[in-house]
Amino acid sequence: MSEIQAKSTVIFHFDITLADGSAAESTRVHNKPAKLQMGDGSLSPAFEAQLLGMSAGEKKSFTLAPEDAYGMPNPDNIYYVDRSKFSADAPAKVGAIIGFAMPDGSELPGLVRDVVGDSVTVDFNHPLAGQTLTFNVEIVQVS
Known part of the structure; x- marks a missing residue:
């Protein structure tokens, strides 16, 4: 079973909740998982660090400060x-x-x-900028 490495391509579902517990975003709504090329800069290093070592079928929940998620409003x-x-x-x-x-x-x-x-x-800031967010991820596929 392959684990997520620095250059892996990862297909995963995620749910994002705000500090007050309300739902902000979810790939499950339309059952369209996200695809990530590790290290391409599309997600923060802190987010990628949480995924390293995970395998298909694994689930994890983690909370990121605004600086590690969508940044602070500019x-x-x-x-x-x-x-x-x-x-x-x-x-x-x-x-x-x-x-x-x-x-x-x-x-x-x-x-x-x-x-x-x-x-x-x-x-024009990202709507989730400045927010502490909890991510629930489920790894679908690692290649």
Whole structure:
């Protein structure tokens, strides 16, 4: 049985819960496990360290501080956008998550934090930034 090594490809299910116990994200909802190439930088070294040595079928639960999960919110990722840039399809409403077109054609989701007059505060930080998170992982396959 192969164990997860520094360069393994890992297919796994995960559930993320917030400090208050509420569910934040889960691959089980649509039964689509995540795929990770260890060491590619897509997940934090602290997250990868938790997976090392695990094998298919194993389950584990661990908690990561914000710095080891999605990082701390970056004030540079908060923008003030003129209300005229919003449409009826995507109104400037506090709590709304709206996709903004980037110059390269990709779309970046932003969370509307505040609306004052014609100024809309949009936060482009990851929604889980700044949160202490508990991960429940189940390894499906290791190659």
